Amino acid sequence: MGSILKYDGRYVSRVLALVALYYFTSRLGFSLASVAQQVTVIWPPTGISLAAVLMFGPDIWLGIFLGAFLANITMHEPALAALCIGAGNTLEALAGAWLLRRFAGPAPNLAHVRDVLCLILFAAIISTAVSATIGTTSLCFAGLQPWTHYFPVWFTWWLGDAGGDVIVAPLILTWYYNPYLSLSRRGALEAAALALAVALYGIVISSQSEMFGIAQFYPSTVFPLLIWAAIRFGTRGVTTVNFLLSAIAIGLTAMHMGPFSQMPTGRVLDVLQTFTIIAGVTGLVMSAALRERAESEETEQESRIRLDVVLDNIVDGLITIDEKGTIRSYNKACTTIFGYTAAEVVGRNVKMLMPQDYAAHHDEYVSNYMKTGKAKIIGIGRELEGLRKDGTLFPMELSVAEVKMGRGVRYFSGIIRDISERKNAEKRLQAAHDYQQEIIGDLRQKEVELLRYTQDLKRSNQELDDFAYIASHDLKEPLRGLLTQASFLLEDYKDRLDAEGLRRLHRLQYLSLRMEKLIGDLLYFSRLGRTDLAVQELDVGEAVSEIRQMMDTLLKEKNARVVVPRSLPPVVCDKLRMVEVLRNLITNAIKYNDKPERVVEIGFLEKARAPHGDETNVFYVRDNGIGIAPEFHEAIFRIFKRLENPAASGEEGTGSGLTFVKKIIERHNGRIWLESAPGAGATFYFTIGTIDI
């Protein structure tokens, strides 16, 4: 128990108040005692004690004990019996409260069905048995009651205590746990109406009239009042109304009025009390059940709101329809997608969001699915067209899930994604792809054409080469005959011809020889085009040295120098042909030169860009000669083209040297060009490409 110091003034005042309340209500009960003087069926103290322990804790036992002792000792009971009864009542309250707390929770405010059931079972049925047993036994031992009356006394005791636990304890507890009354005006009016109805009930049952038929029927009229209280005012309403009704019934019965007063005396209060307990329990259970229902509805509402918040924040549209296609939910994203607000579509058929042709079949699809279970869309996802509020169609991706609710109710929930952007991108991509294919097709065709042209060109080149070869070959025979005849003429008729005849004959010989040379060049030129290149790596510097040696006589004669400023890179080429190129260019540089000292420079430009070509080494042959006017820069490469009279330069040539050079360079996939102006010397540039072997 601990130190007495723990119990402050508040505790003492509570104990004293409890003792007083206990004593007062017990008097009320005893005044209605029928079976035995010390035993009554109306026993509010039990309910008060239970509520006190639940409200203030087990320490309040002292108040219960003192109250019970006082109540009984004043009923002329022996002190020992009164002590025992007091102890029994105390034990009853403590056990009931402990069991309630243990099974219904620390604060059983009777708002839940579980609280109510625990109250009935543990407090009203079990704990009361403790008090009834101890009390009845004490009375019998004390000789105040004969043992033969043990059971009726026990039952009355038990019933009275149970009534206290069912009628009084809930009244106190519900008001204790929820003491605040906040009624609206309408609520207050209704409360007043209910109170009036309760009063009316009292008046009607007290009238004892037969105007409403069988009097026994009247008690059951408490139920509409209890139901009203339960529905509109909750647990507190029920406990209050129940308490009032019970008080009215007991009061009237005590005054021998009301429907119960007509029952056999002695048992009347038992029946009344039983009825009151049943009505009270019904009211309590009902209000608790209603409250639970309301709570779960509240929770449901809350979670629905929470779900709506979640759904509204989903980027994709989400629509739920029922079996008939009626839209049940429609989230915010849908508003963006379709243009309709939720209010405009919820409750209407989902067909309004589809293009006509699809909408016409939607019912069919749904009913077909309901019958066969064969889905064309459920769980699969498809690309469809949606219809916006403004009448425009847009591509969307729809995936539908079936939601089975209880009792075979089915919903379909569809997730909608507007894929206009993606479709557009796909379209653009497709267009680009088509265009690309078109271009590729064109290119292929061009390639084929080009290949054909190339083949044609190759063939015509080949034919040309063959023609040149055959023609020049066949031209040579008669020409040789001409020369031979001229020789014979000279030899055989030398003495008979005069000087003029001999000169003409020599001229004939000269021209024939010249013709023979030209034909030879033509033959050679055609051969340059026909024969394969013997490709190898050539040390260009070394080649230049060799050429210098070969041309030694000419160089000395013309007072010419061939200079190489820096060592030349090697080149992969046909050596003999490349030497011919260099020799030709050097010869020209010396031949068409009027300077006292003729200088030919051979060098290269590293990785320079040739006109219309890739970067590569560009070789050059530069002279300080007479130069070439730009208008002749192309013509000089034509066969047999000579820019001046051979007599002027004192040189004789067929004019095919540069033609050969160009042909050789071209055979090496290279290019040749020049920079020159009259009097400014000339620089011939050339490149050597990669050679296909």
Add this chain to the structure above:
Amino acid sequence: MTASYFGPRQILVVDDNADDYEALARAFKKTGLYGHVTLCTSGQMALDRLKGGAELPTLMLLDLNMPGLDGFQVLQAVKSDERLKAIPIVIWTTSSNEKDINACYRLGANAYMQKPVIFDQLVESVKRLKEYWFEAAVLPVSEC
């Protein structure tokens, strides 16, 4: 095998071009070989003479470009004939085509000469032929 076309140190010239032959004949005269030359103006004629006679020429000058049997066919016929193949054949032609040159050597030609354009050079060439084939060159005995 009664007829004998070729005496000792005989040269068989096969050429359809009269001008060329005339020049060649004059060159032979100048080198003192004129009496040793036999001319055939077609390939068929040359083969007939070679196959019909007991004696074989010391040297054969063969033109390539001829109507009827051309020089290549004559060359092939001679070089594939066991009896005739020992005759040294000098191809005597206008062509300087490498393909022609290679083809001739593959078929067994012993030399390839381009007909000189200038008569003096022709005389010079014939002198060389005479020096080489009549005086210096000795063909393997087994093939004679």
